[in-house]
Amino acid sequence: MAKPSIELINALRKTAENLANGAPYAWGNHGTCNCGNLIQVTTQLSKEEILTYAHTGWGEWTELAEEFCPTSNTPVNLLLKKLQDLGLTPTDIHNIEYLEDRTVLDHLPGGFRWLQKNKREDVIEYLNTFANILEDALIQHINLNELIESSQPKEKEVITV
Template sequence: MAYPHPTLIAALRAAADRLREGVYYSWGHHGACNCGQLLQVVTHFSKEEILTGAHTVPGEWTEIAAEYCPVTGTPVELLMKALTDIGMTPTDIHHLEYLSDREVLEALPGGFRWLKRNRREDLEAYLEAFAGLLENRIVLPPAKNTARKAAVLASVE
């Protein structure tokens, strides 16, 4: 599961918002598919720029992620690095493209259900559930304010 990085959480939610606002979506387009939507938010590249970078190697995002090497610096690897830098793993990228992470699906409002990889509404729901799941995993440092300390001490007594 992805590292619960605040930038990743914000990017997942921003991608969901863009979809709700009607941004171009096409599961068969490297720059406008499920991963393409997240990459547009993270990199600020257009769908066309992402498509150009993705076409420097053969395959779909799931195959590209499996063969990702951050050392060579080819354009598609820069795109993958943008996702891994904010906490995604190749497995997360695969699951995002197919909306298939069981843990995310179990976190959907209303409980577990299978989603279709090429439905805008299903991608929106997946992105939001993924963001919520990661947000719940962020460990915050203990609060230092006295009001909170007093409330905790009062509840123990």
């Protein structure tokens, strides 16, 4: 499962919101599929730019993620690096594209069910559920004592000359 972060949670929710508000969606297009829409949110690239960059590699996002080389500066690897910098693993990328992570599916509103990878409403529900799971994990790791201590005013250091 992905490493929870506020940036990733916000990106998943913004992607779901964009799709709910009619963002272009076509599962067979690298620029407007599940991962393509997520990359649009995280990079501010257009669907056309993402499509062009994705075509510097071979295959769907799943294959591209499996072949990812972090030291390569090919455009598609820069896109994948952005997703991995958010905290996603190649398995997460695959699962976002195919809506297959069992943990996410188990936490869907109404309980477990299989979703369709190319159905907009299913993608929206999957992304929002994934964001909720990551948010819950992030909240569990917050140490309130550390937050309280870090928010306390520090004593001013007196410098004598």
